Amino acid sequence: MQHHEEEALGKAYDSHLMRRLLRYLAPYRIQVFLALLITAAASLLQVCGPYLTKIGIDRYIVTKNYEGLNKVALIYVSIIILGFLLGYIQTYIMQLTGQKIMYDLRLEIFTHLQRLPLAFFDRNPVGRLMTRVTTDVDVLNELFTAGVVTLLGDVLVLLGIVVIIFYLNFKLALVAMSVIPLIFLITVVFKIKARDSYRRVRTAIARINAFLQEHITGMSIVQLFNHERKSFAQFDEINRGHLTANLDSVMAYSVFFPAVQVVSALAIALIIWYGGGQVIERELSFGALVAFIQYSERFFRPIADLSEKYNILQSAMASSERIFKLLDFPIDIKQPEQPVRLKEIQGEIEFRHVWFAYNRLDPKKESAGPATGRALPALNPVTRESEWDWVLKDVSFKVNPGEAVAVVGHTGAGKTTLTSLLMRFYDIQKGEILLDGHDIRTLDLQQLRRSFGFVLQDVFLFSGTIASNIRLGTPGITEEAIYRAAQDVNLEEFVEELPNGYVEEVKERGSTLSTGQKQLIAFARALAHDPRNLILDEATSSVDTDTELKIRDAIARLMQGRTSIIIAHRLSTIQNADKIIVMHKGQIREIGTHQELLAQRGIYYKLYQLQYKDQELPLART
Amino acid sequence: MKKLSTLHRLRAYVGRYRARLLLGALCVSLSNLAAIASPRFLKYAIDSLGGSISKEKLLAYSALIVVFAVLEGIFLFLMRKIMIGVSRYIEYDLRNDLFAHLLGLSRRYYQNHKTGDIMSRATNDMNAVRMLLGPGIMYSANTIVRMIVVLFFMLHIHVTLTLFALATIPIVSLAVRYFGAVIHKRFEKIQEAFSEISARVQENLAGIRVIKAFTQESSEIEQFKRLSQEYISQEYIHKNLGLIRVWGAFYPMLGALLGVGGVFVLWFGGREVMAGRITLGDFVAFNAYLGMLSWPMIALGWVINIIERGSASMGRINHIFDAQPEIKDDSVSVSPVPFILQDKSGSRSLPAGPVLSEIQGEIEFKNLSFAYNGTRVLRDINLRIPRGATYSIVGETGSGKSTLINLLARTYESTDGEILIDGLPIQKYPLRSLRSQMGYVPQETFLFSDTIRENIAFGVEEASQTAVHEAARLAQILPDVEGFPKRFETLIGERGITLSGGQQQRTAIARALIRNPRILILDDALSSVDTYTEERILTALKEIMRGRTSILISHRVSTVKFADQIIVLNQGSIVERGTHEELLDRGGYYAELYQKQLLEEELAGA
Incomplete structure (x- = not known):
């Protein structure tokens, strides 16, 4: 019932994903190579310890050679110190490289996000996209720094131990290694269990988060409608799902650790039993037996850690899959290959038999698109018109x-x-949209969008200053241009009252400003960019009448000398337009001036009557 | 001490699982006792290798090692399953209680606290507390028991050797503590720096339409690059580099310190073997004991971190628990979870709210004043709405219209004056039954990502298909719903369809109507609906409003003019009241508003 991010039931290890991830290491191949080299050296040193113990016992302790023992101890200490230094350098290099990779990855994601079509943002809430740039990237950092190199180090240590024990005593090594199939078995079973419960836990967490988020936001509705008990019951159910998923995962982990422990003891028992026999028969030295025992302990330590690393790997795979899905989302609205750049834009706009749909109609699947969404479907000649959920028709x-x-x-x-189509926020499926006689899909995208001044119903302000919100990132706009624009849209009076004038701080979303003020800033923003055409989605429902008049005046200034397309909810604001287009159910039903349309007695006439007939009656009375 | 007091709340929860935790502790002890046996057998085996030993005896020792390992494994398994399991149960209880508490908190709390902040307490902090309760307690117990047991056996073998072997241990734990603190501090700084980048991304994504419309993409990418470079190359990486320097040293150093202990054992222990003071078997067993200590020692530092983070997080969660519902029933006890009772079995049950006999719906505001954050929002409001009447409230933004409604529904508590329903102060009514008599359509529509049916049936216990259908019809949303492929089962929101602003408002109206309320409140609820639909809704509403007390708030004259009385609010005071005609005749604010709307039309028509 609640929407939540479906955790892709990915593999714990996906070679495709891994290969693609490793590509991010490429720019730092020298550092990575160095780190690997150091890891190899450090692993070698690690493997030395028990062997030194063997030498100490066999050569010196058994023969009571004090000096020799001193020497071995000294070598041992040196090896430990060297190992420490190497370990330090390796970690340092990898952490640093990890940070740089994260920077690259973040920038790549952010850049891609800037280029994605709006259809993508319609489907993906900001919170989720944020997670891609933040949490998911961090998870990968863990993989790069703690995972890849350390894993390799572990493998090298394991290999080193195998080589040494076989060198020490082939037969005993074979006996000790006979437990390996058991380890494989345990690991495989664990993997299956852990993978399933991991997925369930993740899904449960996502559901809890989504539920909480929604209910905290809508708490007053929950309370006003006495929905507390029902909400609590729903939450309890979700929370219980989380509990059971976790208890299952506790089971998998609780079995794994002790099982590895038992196998490790089994190996030691085998060594004592078989190796002890060899000692008796003088086929094996005391020291070698002790070394064998120590090696087998070291052998199982990284394996016991495996479950930890498995988690890292699993979440890294899930994160990278989500990131790559985002990066793979096609930028289907992009600069044409050979864009037409117009010398001067006249502002002639034409729609020719335009058909447009956001979605394909699919009775089986009402929710369109997976979590990360998909590109707007292009019209396939095979598909019939009736398969589309047309928003605009011819x-x-x-x-x-x-x-x-x-x-x-x-x-x-x-x-x-x-209006969204004019700016190419979406591409149409059929027909043509022309600007100065050119199909907008052939025009330079930047030039096209710059030629429009766009004022949305909901004004979006960025944190910064009044001036920075008017200028945005456009370099050519001077201070004077900002002042002039503000003056022209009746914003000046308000700005002058502010203690810091144009550099007054604007909080996130302009939360300290009134709706009307925000509206005027948006007008100033559009005017300062001096567009050839103007698109205005009128918002009039929530300002007082004084501000309304100021806005009305500002709109008139904005429209001067520009091709303007205005969406209006109140007919009174657009009666001085050159042309009125009456849209009904995705089609243009009437076009004409106010007088012409009234004379037609069509849809416009009805709208007009509904809006004004009640107000005209008392006027006639007076 | 401070730590103890923040964790105090957990005592009741932990107490609930006392028996299981004790069982867990028993398993900790038994598993350690079993673990300690293996080096003993190792010693016997090796010592007897010097003399004459039969292969059978060797096999017996080996078998014993396996047997005890299996025993250790069983207890280890039980320990994890019980103790980690308990932490999951407590987490479940705690999260349920937290949500129940959140359900009881008043609107002002949610206005003063960001959703993201509450969320992070309910999720991240909850997780940290769970870590404290699970691995935190378990590993602490294990480390303590193991230290005692192993130390006993080590000392039993050789006192001086034990001291040598453990010489580095204090340094290890000091190092762990020191690094832990440094890492913690640096980590926080990095988080701070990072949240700035996050905020930037958040804003960028929220404003993506504007960015695209004004072709600011490259400029935004540049800014992001500069910001993250600034943080990464200067502060962020600098801070991070500090962290890396510290962190890079941490684990290698732990390994080195423990390794040095091993060398001591080899060197000094070797000498003692040569001197004949201990046997070779003792020497090997000693090494094994030392190995048994290494992981718990490393874990100790980790556990300390877990406990510190957990108690800090518990403090943050306590902030929510300590917040008292500002508005609650007078007579009901001051339970932090007002609508949840706990029966003896420990399971939760929800009492049926006391249902008051139906109210008549006469509303009276008496000398009502209200201040919000020091600003006066309402002044001396006196207004009596007879039962069944329809009153409209008009006024500029910020004139106090919505506040009046909020006080009536008790989402805010009035500070001065009284609000009476049927002659009784609203505080005398149980909150549940007071609100159950109201059908409220808020200014900002909030729907849940659920089916349309569930959203309409939101405020009633049970709703028949006919009731949902009827409410939808009255709210003029029925034709829209019938047009959706799954009709009433259509999901709203991300996983389903996106409703237009008008459709959302009409769904919210249906949600209010299905409650069959005595008092109907529409707070500017038709603003996103076009005039044609507005007219149809109003026609339908006139039918419903007959016999109910209704309050309509709007900017549009067309919405309010048919009301029995129109109230004009200005800066928190009632400045005009009367019928549409009366107010027009008076020539005050309302008449001016009306004239302005006409004037606009005339101006536009010219």
Whole structure:
């Protein structure tokens, strides 16, 4: 019922993903190589310890050679110190490299995010995308720093031990190694159990998070509608799911550790039994027996750690899969290969038989797209028109340079979609949209979007200053241009009242400003960028009448000399438009001036009547 | 001491599982006793190798080692399963209680605390506390028991050798503590630096439309690069480098220190073997004991970290638990979880809320004043709404319209004056039954990511298909719903369909109507609905509002004008009241508002 991020039931180890991950190491191959070299050396040193013990026992302790023992102890200490230094250098190099890789990866994700089409953002909430840039990247860091190199070190140590024990005594080594199949068996069983419970735990956590998030945000609704008991019961169910998944995973881990422990003891018992016999028959020295025991202890330590590393690997695989899915999401709205750059934009806009759908109709699957979404479907000639959930149907109209066009219609008639298409936030499936006679898909994308001034219904302000919100990152806008723009949209009066004027701090989302003020800043922003065309999604429902008049005046200034397309909810604001387009259920039903459309007595007439007839009656009375 | 007091809340939870934890502790002891046997047999085996020993005896020693290892394994398994299991149960209890507590907290709490912050306490901090309760307790117990047992046997073999072998142990634990503290501090700094980058990304993604519309992509990438480079090359990496320097040394150093202990044993122990003071078997067993200590010693540092983090996190969770619901029932006891009772078995059950006989719906505001964060929002409101009447409230943004409604529904508590329903102060009604009499459509629509049916049936215990259908019809959302492939079972939100603003508002209206409320409140609830749909909803509502007390808040004259009384609020005071015609005749704010709306039309028409 609750939406949550489905944890991909990926493999713990996916060679495709791994190979792709390792590519990020490539720029740092020297560092990685160095770290590997050092790891190899450090592993070699680690393997030396028990062998030194063997020498100490066999050569010196048994023969009572004090000086020899001193020498061995000294060598041993030196090896330990050297091992420490090597370990330190290795960790340092890998941590540093890890940081750099994280930086690269973050930048790559962020850059890709900037280029993704809006359809992607419609499907993926900000919180989730944030996780890609933050948590998921951190998980990979752990893999690179703690995982890859350490794992290799462990493997080298294991190999080293195997080589040495076989060198010490072949037969005993064979006997001791006979427990290896058991270890494999335990590991395989553990892997299956752990993988399943890991997935269930992850899913449960995601569900808890989603549920909490939603209920904390909507708490007042929960309380006002006396929904506490039901909500609690729902939460209890989700929480219980989390509990059982975790108890299962506790089971898997509880078995694994002791099982490895028992196998390790089995190996030691075998060594004592068989090796002891060899000692009696003088086939094996005391020291070698002791060394064997110590080696077998060291052999099982990294294996017992395996479950820990397995977790790292598993979450790294899940994270990288999510990251790569994001990076693989196609940028289907991009610069054409040979973009047309117009010398001067006149502002002639034409829609020719435009058909557009956000989604394909699919009765079996109502939720469109997996968690990371997918590109907008391109119209396949084979698919029939009826398979699409059309938002715009055969829309055609033309706006001459400098004209103001008002788009009216009921909610859901496709007005906002119309403007999004003009800026190529989405590409259409059929028909053509032309700017100055060129299909917008052939135009330089930057130039196209820059030619439009865009004011949304909900104004978005960035944290920064008033000035930085007007200028954004556009370098060519001077201070004067900002002041002029502010003046023209009636913003100046308000800014002058602020203690810091134009450099007054704007908090995240402009939370300290009123809706009207934000609206005016958005107008100043559009004006300062001096666009050829203007797209305005009118927001009038929640400002007081004084601000409303200021906004009205500002809109008039904005429209001067520009091709303007305005979406209006109140007819009164667009009656002075050159043309009114009446949208209904994704189609253009009427086009004309206010008077013409009233005379037609069509949809516009009805809208007009509904809005004004009640207000005209008392006026007639007075 | 401070740590103890923050953890105090956990006592009751831990107490619930006392028996199991004791059993766990028993397993810890038994597993250690079993573990200690193996080096003993090793010693016997090796010592007897010098003399004459039969292969059978060797086999017997080997078999004993395996037997005791199996015993150790069994107890180890039980220890983990019991102790980690208990921590999961406590986590479950604690999280349930936390959510129950959250359900009881008032609106003001949620206004003063960010969702993300509460979330991180309920998830990250909860996890840290779980770590304390699970691995924290388990490994502490294990380390203590193992230290005692192993030390006893080591001392039994050779006192001086023991001192030599353990000479580095204090340094190890000091190092662990020191590194732990340094790492913790640096880690926090890095987190701080990192959250700045996060904030930047968050804002960028939230404003992606604006960024694309104004083609700011490259500029944003540059800024992000600069910011993360700044942090990475200067502060971030610098801080991180500090961490890396410390961290890079940590584990190699632990290994080295423990290794040095081993060398001591080889060197000094070897001499003692030569001197004949201990046997070779003792020497080998001693080495094995030392090996048994190495992991618990390393774990000790880790455990200390877990406990520190866990208690810090518990402190943060306590902040939520300590927050008292600002608004609660007078008569009901001051339980932090007002609607949950606990029966003797420890399982939770929810009492049926006391249901009051149906109210008539007469509302009276008497000398009502209200201040929010020091600002006066309402001044001396006196207003009586007879049962069954429809009253409208108009006024500019910030004039106090919504506050009045919030006080009526007791999401805020009035400070001065009284609100009476049927002549009784609203505080006298149980909160549940007071709210159950209200159908409220909020200014900002909030729907849950659930099916449309569940969203409409949200506020009632049981809802028949007919009731849901009827509510949807009255709210004019039915035609939309019938157009969806799965009709009422259509999921709303991310995994389903996205409703338009108007559809959301109409769903919220249906949600209020299905409660069959005595008092219907629409707080600017038609703002996203177009005029045509508004007209249809209002027509339908007029039918429903007959016999109910209704309050309509709106900016639109068209929405409010048919009300029995129209109240004009200005800066928290009632400045006008009367019917549409009366107010027009008065020529005050309302008439001006009306004139302005007409004027706009005329201006536009010119």
